[in-house]
């Protein structure tokens with residue numbers, strides 16, 4: 001079990017994260033927050049690229065910083081910007097990662113082939129990565145993170161740059177990988193995690209806002225989200241969230257304590273919650 | 284069993300102790316508990332460079348050590364050859380500047396190897412990924428620098444011999460070796476020190492910049508600088524070289540074993 005205990009991270013006088021406490025158990029955790037909220041900062045602390053200014057992160061009671069190589073050996077990490085050598089093939093790059101992870105060559109080889117197959121890259125496994133598209137590189141990144149069959153898989157915006165079809169593939173992949181490990185992924189794209197995340201971690205004002213299941217986050221807004229035709233004048237307490245094309249033309253989803261005239265109540269989605277929680281440009 | 288479990292069970296046990304009689308089996312259990320906790324609580328395993336290096340070498344080998352940076356190694360050799368040959372030409376034209384030229388250019392190969400590999404790792408962004416592997420990039424680079432150091436020492440000997448040929452009988456080989464080793468290890472140790480304690484990119488650029496300035500100053504001083512190097516006792520030169528080499532190794536050890544925040548300047552990319 002991974003626990004983040006009262007962790008604070010400051011960059012000089014700027015506080016990027018303040019007093020975060022979280023526990024992670026098996027399943028998918030979605031870090032959902034706008035740009036600059038501190039998702040990458042939290043993730044980098046989990047992979048020991050950054051050290052907390054205050055508080056500790058523990059794995060089964062042991063401080064991950066003191067675990068050193070043992071900890072790094074059980075974490076798979078895909079950085080927000082996946083770095084690679086252009087003139088390498090996915091296979092040789094992963095073989096090198098395996099060497100750095102101290103895997104022995106005999107177990108690494110079949111594992112690499114199996115993973116490249118899993119992410120659908122076995123046809124190009126010996127091609128230079130120079131010629132790869134963004135989506136292909138991202139899949140190399142995921143395969144690379146899975147190399148040691150990690151107990152904790154940490155992906156920083158893994159769906160950035162993937163097309164819709166790839167996104168769906170990716171969701172299924174993550175779902176299948178999450179059965180016996182902790183998967184932590186950050187994103188600001190709600191639909192990426194709405195269906196697969198067991199828990200959503202929301203950061204606001206550099207603090208932990210909520211860590212809950214998508215359903216129970218949405219439930220907070222039950223009976224308060226309405227759809228009205230675009231152009232309807234709204235009351236002072238009403239908050240327009242998003243516009244969409246309904247059967248009867250353009251519609252607006254609105255947060256409102258009391259139903260506006262001519263409005264139909266709709267089931268709140270995670271996107272409504274996201275837009276509501278970060279309504280005033282809060283990060 | 285983790286520390287927390289042990290702690291919980293011990294607390295439970297002591298609570299029980301206060302409320303009831305102790306049974307002998309419970310005492311045994313507690314002793315087991317304490318012994319189970321012992322390996323964790325014991326002193327940390329000694330961290331020795333000479334045991335870590337062979338292990339790292341075994342798992343990586345030369346190919347692993349220079350994986351992805353062969354092009355940098357090649358370029359570095361080329362650059363160093365260029366620097367040395369132009370220095371040799373200068374010495375032949377001007378004469379009598381052997382020690383100064385040697386002092387200024389001896390770290391060229393080391394600097395180029397280290398600079399180019401670091402630069403490539405930063406530019407491609409792989410360093411961040413490699414920092415999170417079991418063998419971190421810090422350890423990898425320590426091992427690389429050991430290799431670079433060894434290659435540079437060998438080259439320094441060769442250079443000193445070449446310099447002696449250029450200089451004729453005036454200067455002893457020991458002096459030339461002393462100058463080149465002192466310069467190499469001073470440069471290398473200062474580079475490591477700067478990287479360890481000054482934020483990048485300044486930490487990476489500071490020493491080469493200072494060295495260039497120093498080189499220019501020494502050349503400008505001309506005969507004065509040469510007299511200085513020729514006047515230093517050989518023993519002093521060797522002592523400087525040995526001390527600098529010691530500092531270099533100590534810093535490499537630090538790099539191997541002491542973790543450091545691994546982000547260049549910004550969490551965002």
Ligand SMILES: Nc1ncnc2c1ncn2[C@@H]1O[C@H](COP(=O)(O)OP(=O)(O)OP(=O)(O)O)[C@@H](O)[C@H]1O
Nearest residue numbers: 011016034035036037038039040041548549550551
């Ligand atoms: N080294 C640094 N020094 C100063 N401020 C920093 C540093 N790294 C990050 N920050 C700031 O900390 C905040 C959080 O950054 P972080 O990269 O963690 O956000 P994020 O949630 O990952 O954003 P994004 O969605 O854009 O990736 C930002 O305001 C950023 O400007």
Ligand SMILES: [Mg+2]
Nearest residue numbers: 039040041080
């Ligand atoms: Mg980020």
